[in-house]
Amino acid sequence: MKALAASTAPSRPPDPRLPPGPDAGVLTQTVAFHRDPLGFLRQAQAEFGDVFTLRLLTARPLLVVADPEAVPLLLESDPRRAAAGSGRRMLLPFASTRSVFGGDGEAHRRARERIAPAMSAEAIDAHRPEMARIAARHAAEFPSGHPFQLLPRARAITDEIFVRLLLGVRDERIASDLIAAIQGMLWTPGNPPLTLPGKGDGAFGELGQLLFERRQAPVARRLERAIEARRAEGPGAGEDVLGRMISATPALETAEIVDELLSLLMAAQQPPAIALTWLLDRLGREPPLAERFAAEPGGELADAVIRETLRLRPPVAGVLRRLGEPIEVAGRLLPAAVNILLPTTLIQHDPRLFPRPERFWPDRWVTTDAAQQPFFPFGGGARRCVGEPLARAEIETVIPAVLETVRLEPLAPEPEPMVQRATVLVPRQSLLVRRTNGTSAAAR
Ligand code: HEM
Numbered sequence: 001m002k003a004l005a006a007s008t009a010p011s012r013p014p015d016p017r018l019p020p021g022p023d024a025g026v027l028t029q030t031v032a033f034h035r036d037p038l039g040f041l042r043q044a045q046a047e048f049g050d051v052f053t054l055r056l057l058t059a060r061p062l063l064v065v066a067d068p069e070a071v072p073l074l075l076e077s078d079p080r081r082a083a084a085g086s087g088r089r090m091l092l093p094f095a096s097t098r099s100v101f102g103g104d105g106e107a108h109r110r111a112r113e114r115i116a117p118a119m120s121a122e123a124i125d126a127h128r129p130e131m132a133r134i135a136a137r138h139a140a141e142f143p144s145g146h147p148f149q150l151l152p153r154a155r156a157i158t159d160e161i162f163v164r165l166l167l168g169v170r171d172e173r174i175a176s177d178l179i180a181a182i183q184g185m186l187w188t189p190g191n192p193p194l195t196l197p198g199k200g201d202g203a204f205g206e207l208g209q210l211l212f213e214r215r216q217a218p219v220a221r222r223l224e225r226a227i228e229a230r231r232a233e234g235p236g237a238g239e240d241v242l243g244r245m246i247s248a249t250p251a252l253e254t255a256e257i258v259d260e261l262l263s264l265l266m267a268a269q270q271p272p273a274i275a276l277t278w279l280l281d282r283l284g285r286e287p288p289l290a291e292r293f294a295a296e297p298g299g300e301l302a303d304a305v306i307r308e309t310l311r312l313r314p315p316v317a318g319v320l321r322r323l324g325e326p327i328e329v330a331g332r333l334l335p336a337a338v339n340i341l342l343p344t345t346l347i348q349h350d351p352r353l354f355p356r357p358e359r360f361w362p363d364r365w366v367t368t369d370a371a372q373q374p375f376f377p378f379g380g381g382a383r384r385c386v387g388e389p390l391a392r393a394e395i396e397t398v399i400p401a402v403l404e405t406v407r408l409e410p411l412a413p414e415p416e417p418m419v420q421r422a423t424v425l426v427p428r429q430s431l432l433v434r435r436t437n438g439t440s441a442a443a444r
Contacts, residue, residue, distance in 0.1 A: 017335045018061055021053035030057040037317060037420040041066070041346040051330050054341075059090050063338050066346045067330040068353055068374050074342060075380030079104065080324050082340070084383040087320035090339050091423055092266060094212055098256070099263030100386060111260060112386060114248050118166070118241045121389040127165040128397050134160050135398040139405035142435050147411050149430035150280060152183075155273040157398055159183060162268055166390060167261070168240030169226045178222040182265065185215045216262060223258045270424045272391045274315035275306075276398055277431050281415055282309055282360065283399070284408045284433065294403045297396040304362035306395055307370075310377040312360060313418060314344040317425050319379045345418070345425065347374055407437040 022029055022044055032040045033056060041064065044052050050067035054060075065074065074082050085104035089095050095102025100111040117123060138157045142148065159182050169175040230242050231254075237243035241264075245257045252260075282305070283290035293302045319342040326333050334340070349357040353373040354364065364370040378385035385391070402408075410416075411434060416427035 015061065017333075018053045018063065018338065019051045019332060020048050021055070021061075021064075022047075026055045026057055026060060029055055034420040037343075037418060037425060038345045038349060041343055042349075045346060049330070051332055051334075058093075059339060061338065062090075063334060063340045064346075065329055065334075065340055065342055066350070068347060068350065070329045071342055071347060071374035071376060072380075073329070074321055074327075074340065075319065075376065075384075077321070077327070077381065079108075079382050081327065082321035083324055084108075084319075084321055084379075087322040087339050088423070090322070091320060094216075094263075095266055096259045096263045099260045101263045101267040108383075114244055115241050115264070116386060118239060118244050119386050119390060121392075123239065124389045124393045127161075128393055130165060131161055131394060131397040132401040134164070135401035136405050139402040142406050142408075144435045147432050147434045150408070150433045151273060151277045151426060151430035154276040154280070154398075155186075155269065156183065158273045158276070158394060159269065161390075161394060162265075166240065166268075167226065167242045168230075168238055169242065171226070171229050174222060174226050174229060178219070178226060181218040181222050182269065185219055185265075186269065219265070220258050220262060223261050224254055227254050227257050267385075268387055268390075270421075270426075271315035271385075272387070272394050274313075274424060274426055275310065275391060275395060277427065278309050278313040278315075278415070279306065279395065279399055280402060280408055281410050281427070281431055281433075283403065284410050285415075287407075290403055294400040297400050300366065301362070302396070304365040307365045307375070308360055308362040311348045311354065311370075311375060312358075313415070313425070314348060314377045315424055316344060316377065316379075317341075317420055317423055318343040318345070319376065320423075342376070344377060348377075406435050408433045409436050 045066055051063065051065050054062045054064055056062055083104045085097065085102050085108055089102050097103055098107050098111060100108060100115065103111055135157050138153065142153060159179050163169050163175050163179050169178060226242065227246065230237060230246055237246040245252060283293055289305065293305055296302060321340045323334060323336050323338055323340060325336045351357050354370060378388045411432040416429055416431060418425040419428045
């Protein structure tokens with residue numbers, strides 16, 4: 001019961017090469033971090049400065065670097081000096097070493113090259129009309145007459161877009177089974193204040209691994225069927241993600257493709273749905289702004305609203321790197337082989353960079369120097385999010401389609417606080433809203 005002992009014992013004495021940090025026990029730190037990530041990080045920053053060490057159930061030690069000057073240094077570093085795949089696998093041990101998300105070096109390069117053309121802005125733009133249709137169909141089904149959680153609804157939209165348009169699953173039965181299986185994979189009652197431990201996390205980790213594999217198995221089986229169905233279509237597999245993987249050289253086995261796609265899903269499933277949810281929350285609070293956004297979703301005002309929302313409510317909690325060699329940060333030499341978190345939330349709420357950081361003020365992106373400050377909701381450097389064009393297209397098509405179909409009113413007078421789930425930040429109650437116009441198609 002190594003992990004249980006570690007979770008209840010106070011933090012080990014700090015490694016003298018590491019900066020100090022909170023001395024609460026591992027479990028206490030983990031729960032506090034998951035319940036109120038921004039508050040917890042702020043408190044640690046106030047006490048220990050811009051670089052401090054956390055000890056979490058799934059990552060110990062974890063060096064938090066909130067020094068604004070370190071952001072470009074670490075993001076632009078040679079991936080051998082600061083590796084992303086191994087950094088992410090510490091928190092998400094299920095990510096495959098051969099995938100775009102969990103791989104490093106040559107394995108990462110090959111995996112990214114295989115799918116990047118299918119995820120370019122040009123390829124994605126062709127899907128915009130269909131994205132809007134999918135969103136409008138879902139929005140028409142939003143419940144009426146009682147409050148509901150918006151986040152799972154947004155996830156249903158982005159899951160369908162991912163399966164039908166990005167992967168390109170054409171068989172109706174396989175597509176709908178796959179979408180349902182993906183949704184089942186992440187389901188939990190509420191937002192638990194812990195991340196499932198995995199491989200390398202002791203006895204708890206073994207259990208976590210088993211549970212995760214059980215949840216993943218139905219997705220893997222449906223992906224296999226989708227790949228086999230596409231192979232059966234014969235030569236000219238297509239330019240979408242499935243097509244590109246099936247026609248890759250050297251050829252990939254079905255199991256290898258499934259492995260890569262499962263890790264792609266880890267990166268792709270939550271963040272765009274979270275971004276859509278926070279945007280709909282904001283626009284639900286400010287109907288005149290919603291009207292202007294919908295009228296010109298690619299315009300300057302909408303761009304500023306998107307930036308300001310991603311600044312205040314970044315879907316991904318931070319950028320992870322594992323140091324390949326010592327690096328000097330904020331006057332301190334950080335040793336090799338440690339895991340670093342650049343916390344998006346904390347840095348994007350830093351009053352030294354964004355005056356009155358709590359204020360939702362899109363105009364700051366037009367009238368102040370905000371655009372010169374570290375702002376990295378999609379990460380940066382060679383490992384910058386490959387799904388950014390898709391996320392952008394989803395925001396620009398799904399939001400207007402939803403706004404045209406339903407009027408939504410958030411239940412809480414202020415935006416819900418963010419809580420941490422694995423590597424993402426979600427609204428504490430998955431964003432409770434009420435539909436204030438029309439009846440859901442399902443109820444008619
Ligand atoms: C608003 C939506 C999204 C946000 C905020 C977001 C954010 C991020 C961030 C912060 C990273 C880490 C970058 C780094 O380490 O420097 C990342 C990586 C990644 N994202 Fe996204 N993401 C979003 C949507 C998507 C979508 C829609 C997909 C795929 C369909 C996707 C696929 C990936 C992949 C594969 C990586 C790993 C890239 C690499 O290491 O080469 N993301 N994303």
